[in-house]
Amino acid sequence: MTQSQTEMGRVIIGDRLQRLARLNKPPMSRFLLPLLAYFTLAAPLPAQDGPQLFSLYCSACHAADGKGATGGTFPPLAESPYVAGDPDRAIKIVLKGLTGPVDVLGKTYNLEMPPQGAVLPDDQIAAILTHVRSSWGNHAGPITTDQVKTSRASVADRATPWTAPEILKLHPFPLEKSVIANLLSQSFRGDWDEMPDFSKEKATNVEEEHDGILTLKNAPAAEDFAMVWTGDFVAPTVGIFTFLLDADDGATLYIDNSKVVEVKGIGPMDGSRAQEGKLTLLQGPHPIRVEYFQKKGNKGLALAWSSTRAKILHWLTEDTTNVLAVQPTSIPVGPDGDRPVIYRNFISGTTPRAIGVGFPGGINLAYSADNLAPELLWTGEFIEGTKKWNERGTADNPPAGQNVVSPSKSRALPENAKFVGYDLDSSGNPAFSVTIGSDSLVDSYHAESNTIIRKLTLTGSGPALEILIADKSIEAQLSITAEGGSLETTNTKTTLKLTPGKTVTLTYHWK
Ligand code: HEC
Numbered sequence: 001m002t003q004s005q006t007e008m009g010r011v012i013i014g015d016r017l018q019r020l021a022r023l024n025k026p027p028m029s030r031f032l033l034p035l036l037a038y039f040t041l042a043a044p045l046p047a048q049d050g051p052q053l054f055s056l057y058c059s060a061c062h063a064a065d066g067k068g069a070t071g072g073t074f075p076p077l078a079e080s081p082y083v084a085g086d087p088d089r090a091i092k093i094v095l096k097g098l099t100g101p102v103d104v105l106g107k108t109y110n111l112e113m114p115p116q117g118a119v120l121p122d123d124q125i126a127a128i129l130t131h132v133r134s135s136w137g138n139h140a141g142p143i144t145t146d147q148v149k150t151s152r153a154s155v156a157d158r159a160t161p162w163t164a165p166e167i168l169k170l171h172p173f174p175l176e177k178s179v180i181a182n183l184l185s186q187s188f189r190g191d192w193d194e195m196p197d198f199s200k201e202k203a204t205n206v207e208e209e210h211d212g213i214l215t216l217k218n219a220p221a222a223e224d225f226a227m228v229w230t231g232d233f234v235a236p237t238v239g240i241f242t243f244l245l246d247a248d249d250g251a252t253l254y255i256d257n258s259k260v261v262e263v264k265g266i267g268p269m270d271g272s273r274a275q276e277g278k279l280t281l282l283q284g285p286h287p288i289r290v291e292y293f294q295k296k297g298n299k300g301l302a303l304a305w306s307s308t309r310a311k312i313l314h315w316l317t318e319d320t321t322n323v324l325a326v327q328p329t330s331i332p333v334g335p336d337g338d339r340p341v342i343y344r345n346f347i348s349g350t351t352p353r354a355i356g357v358g359f360p361g362g363i364n365l366a367y368s369a370d371n372l373a374p375e376l377l378w379t380g381e382f383i384e385g386t387k388k389w390n391e392r393g394t395a396d397n398p399p400a401g402q403n404v405v406s407p408s409k410s411r412a413l414p415e416n417a418k419f420v421g422y423d424l425d426s427s428g429n430p431a432f433s434v435t436i437g438s439d440s441l442v443d444s445y446h447a448e449s450n451t452i453i454r455k456l457t458l459t460g461s462g463p464a465l466e467i468l469i470a471d472k473s474i475e476a477q478l479s480i481t482a483e484g485g486s487l488e489t490t491n492t493k494t495t496l497k498l499t500p501g502k503t504v505t506l507t508y509h510w511k
Contacts, residue, residue: 050131053124057116058132066136074111075104078136081173083129087143089171090129091151094120097161108337115161122148179212180288180316183231187220192293194265195250198228214290215318216299226293232285233316238361238449239307240334240381241281246274246321247292248300254289255279269300271322280362280380280401282449334382335360339428340447343383348398349406350375355422357430358382359447364401367445369419372434373412373468374445377452377478378404379510403510405478407470413441414465437462439500452508458498469506470494479509 055064058077063069066078077083082104083090095117101110120128123145133140186203190196207218214229233255235241245253245261248269252262261277292301302321304313335341335358343356351370358364364383366376380401411417417436424430431444439460446453458465469480473492480487480494485504488495496504 048123048127050127051135053120053128054131057120057124058128061113066132066138072107075102075107075109077132077138079138080104082167083132083138084140085173086171087129087141087147088151089167090132091125091143091148092155092167092171093162094125094129095148095152096155096158098164098167099161100163102164112161117152122152180214180229180231180233181212181285183209183212183214183229185209185214185218186228186230187218188226188228189220189224190226191224191295192226193295195252195262195291195293196226198226198291201226203228213318214301214303214316216294216301217318219294219299222299223294223296226291228292229288229290231288233281233288233305234285235281235283237307238281238283240278240362242276242278242306244274244276244302244304244306244313244321246271246300246302248298249293249295251290251292251301251303253277253303254287254291255281256286257289266295268298269302269319269321274302274321278381278401282361334358340430341382342424342430347376347383349404353419355430355432356383357445359429359452361447361449362401363447363450363452364399365445365452366399367430367432367443369432371408371411372417372419372432372443373408374452374454375409376404376406377508378402379450403477405474405510407474407478407480407508408468408472410468410471412468417441436460436465439465441465441467441498450510454506454508455503456496456498456506457503458500460500462500464500465498466495467498468493469496477511479507479511481507481509483507 059069061069061074062077063074066076068074068076082093082102093113095115097113097115099112101108103109116125125148126143126145129148130142132138133143185207187205187207188196188198188201189204190201204220205218209215209218209229209231212231216227219225219227243253243255243260245251245263246269247263249266250262250264253260256279258279259277260279261275263273263275267273290301290303300319300321301317302319303316304320305316306313338360340360341358343358347354347356347366350366351368353369354366354375355369356364356366362380364376364378364380365374367373368375376399378399378401380403383397383400413434413436417434420433420435420440422430422432425444427446429444429446431442434441434443437460439458439462442455442457442459444455444457456467469487471493474480482496483505484502485496485498488497496506498504
């Protein structure tokens with residue numbers, strides 16, 4: 001090992017261990033072993049020996065079988081999309097390192113890979129990556145020394161490791177196709193200017209589409225026709241799904257029998273008319289229906305989905321559209337994996353001192369620390385962060401999802417009640433604390449599918465207390481039921497009596 005390599009090793013170890021300590025991840029020893037192995041065993045080798053270079057410079061963290069060291073604490077290179085396709089993606093990661101959250105094969109890692117560019121010359125990086133790209137089920141082509149050289153020159157100015165979004169912006173994954181189960185297509189003939197009412201039309205043909213891809217191959221004619229596809233969209237996980245739709249001419253997407261997104265009327269499919277729709281889905285099959293009509297001229301239908309976490313577009317159609325034209329312009333703030341996210345900033349529709357909570361699965365609430373109550377409950381996307389982040393401190397941010405319900409807009413507890421703060425339990429669910437004289441109230445929340453569960457526990461020696469639950473009728477949107485206590489409704493006002501020493505559980509359920 002040369003002097004400079006040793007020094008670099010020491011610097012990176014110190015820095016990295018500090019960072020790992022800050023990341024508060026699983027036991028340190030799981031990281032120490034691969035790190036120490038990596039930094040103490042490395043020795044100069046003749047170039048071009050990919051497998052041997054890999055075992056010296058990469059396997060301590062990514063494991064000899066490419067599956068990620070210490071039982072998957074580190075991300076795998078076997079079948080990783082980061083390794084496949086565009087050679088620059090992997091080359092640049094090796095040169096400059098990678099930091100922050102990265103999703104690899106369905107698992108999120110939030111670690112740091114130290115840059116290897118200063119230690120490894122171009123020919124060694126080429127040999128290592130050629131080996132990686134052809135091992136453990138990977139089938140990507142070789143990488144040449146020249147490719148590494150060009151890549152290195154293009155990022156020479158960069159001093160910091162990449163984040164996953166940065167590297168994916170430069171070198172995105174290829175578009176993938178995905179399938180719908182039980183897909184059936186129906187064809188119709190007619191000359192329409194807008195989507196026909198299919199209940200009044202008779203299909204000229206019905207086909208089973210066994211490959212699960214929406215295609216216009218079975219269209220009954222080149223012009224003046226319509227098609228309807230039905231089947232089951234199988235959501236791979238629970239989460240918020242974005243659907244991107246474009247068509248020449250019109251198309252509408254329904255999931256679970258509600259309209260998600262539509263492209264109206266007559267026009268081209270070039271991205272300029274593409275639309276996006278979002279909704280929250282539980283894992284598993286959901287009825288999907290796509291309606292499409294074509295008048296004169298060109299035809300086309302493009303439909304893709306992505307989940308908020310992976311941000312990869314999966315095409316459900318044979319055609320694709322110009323996605324660049326529909327790049328999202330906002331930065332949504334949302335839960336981080338399985339943990340709720342807490343958002344402390346102005347939220348439109350509630351008081352200035354509101355605390356937003358975005359639960360995984362697309363259930364959200366804003367608790368007002370002024371009125372001591374959950375003032376907004378909604379489903380789907382949590383908050384659009386754009387306004388706040390662009391215009392620091394000036395604009396409010398509205399709930400970004402749907403089904404927004406505001407049970408109350410007035411103070412829920414007596415004048416002497418004071419907000420004292422909140423705690424998060426081990427799963428990240430919040431409990432808001434309020435004192436009322438010498439008594440205290442813990443008001444905690446967690447979410448289940450389509451439901452918020454609120455637990456109210458009053459402790460102390462004071463009298464029973466009335467808390468406002470709703471000051472208007474919200475029955476059409478949300479049902480509230482109580483366990484361990486009973487809700488009293490007079491006119492449109494709903495209250496609950498709290499007795500010291502008892503817990504009441506309220507269940508808020510969207511209809
Ligand atoms: C000290 C540990 C360590 C070493 C050594 C290391 N990596 Fe990594 N690597 C990581 C970590 C940690 C990540 C994920 C970083 C994050 O969470 O942002 C990563 C991510 C990656 C990724 C992208 C994610 C994936 O799983 O595909 C690639 C590609 C990669 N490394 C290749 C290599 C190659 C090739 C080498 C050897 C030249 C190497 N790494 C050496 C720790 C290491």
